[in-house]
Every structure is written in C-alpha cells, then in structure tokens.
Amino acid sequence: MIEGLAENLGPWGWWILGLVLLVAELAAPGVFLIWIGMAAIVVGAISLGLWQTGWWSWQVQLLVFGVLSIVFAIAGRRVYAGRGEHSDEPMLNRRSESLVGRTAVLAEPIAEGRGRIRLDDTWWPVMGPDLPAGARVVVVEARGRDLKVAQA
Incomplete structure (x- = not known):
C-alpha cells in the first residue's frame, strides 16, 4: 500500500505532506509541525533528483525523513531557546520583582x-522584622x- 502510494504520487507526495504539515502548524501553532513539514519538503526536493535511482526506495525515504525531522526539531529548539532573553522591559511580567529597592510606608504593622504596605495602587503582603x-x-x-522588607 505505501509502496503503491509512493509510486503514484512520486516526489510530489513529500511536497504535499510538507505543505499540509506547514498549514497544520498555522492552524494549531506549537512550533513543532513546522520542522517535520520542512523535513518532508527537503525529502521531496531530494526525491526530485534521486527518484529514478534503484536505491531510493520508500523505506530509504522514510528513514531520511525521520532523521531530518529529528535534526530539524533539535536545531529549531536551539534556535528558539535563545530568543526572548534580551528585552528592553525585562521586568514587564515580573511585577513583584520590579519593586525591589522601592521604599514604602507600612500601612499595617509587621507583627x-x-x-502590609501599599505601593502604587496595590496592597502587598510583606515579611520582615516587627x-x-x-x-x-x-x-x-x-x-x-x-x-521581604527591611527598615529604611
């Protein structure tokens, strides 16, 4: 069955599979199907040149596809792992950490x-000496x- 499908579609079957996977990545983004789709497109490109050779069977194609999928996924993970580390607003979503160094007046005694203190428009629970x-x-x-606070 797989052999017949591979013969009927030829190298274009890999291109179709690659495009379907890329569209699936757009529909359900997770930055994973993109690498498998790229591997399928590369196998399709290789198949265009090697289709008539006797050794480029569907088993070899699946093996190359599997290896390329793993290689592309690992490479993609490394590329995306380093993104977003440098920001012009490093404390944007870390509000409590952005308060370190600020002074305030105790609204309620530390017992x-x-x-508790009030900073800007928020009441914050505090820990520290009485x-x-x-x-x-x-x-x-x-x-x-x-x-955590200390006496100023």
Whole structure:
C-alpha cells in the first residue's frame, strides 16, 4: 500500500505532506509541525533528483525523513531557546520583582513577621522584622507575591 502510494504520487507526495504539515502548524501553532513539514519538503526536493535511482526506495525515504525531522526539531529548539532573553522591559511580567529597592510606608504593622504596605495602587503582603504602622521600609526581596522588607 505505501509502496503503491509512493509510486503514484512520486516526489510530489513529500511536497504535499510538507505543505499540509506547514498549514497544520498555522492552524494549531506549537512550533513543532513546522520542522517535520520542512523535513518532508527537503525529502521531496531530494526525491526530485534521486527518484529514478534503484536505491531510493520508500523505506530509504522514510528513514531520511525521520532523521531530518529529528535534526530539524533539535536545531529549531536551539534556535528558539535563545530568543526572548534580551528585552528592553525585562521586568514587564515580573511585577513583584520590579519593586525591589522601592521604599514604602507600612500601612499595617509587621507583627510576627507579617504586615502590609501599599505601593502604587496595590496592597502587598510583606515579611520582615516587627515594625509599627507608619514605619518606612525598603523592599529587599520578592518571593512570589510576598515582599521581604527591611527598615529604611
């Protein structure tokens, strides 16, 4: 069955498979099908030149396709792994970390290591030494939503 399909479609079957996979990547983006689609297109391009040779059977084509899919997926992962590390706004989605170094006034006293401050328009739970309400504190560390403070 596979042999008959490979003979009937010829090298163009790989091009069709590659284009279908690329369209599927557009429909359901995940940056994975693109590499398999590219491997299919490359096998189709190689098949155009090697189709008439006796050794370029469908088994060899599948083997080359599998190897190229793995190679392209690994190469693509390495390319995309380094993207997005450098940003002009490194603290954009890390709001609590962007507060480190800011000073505030305690809205509620720190009792037993816990209190609250108000920075901008948000109330933040804080951890630190026991201090009365109204004391000035500086944010020294961010742990999730909790801020660690010290007396300013």
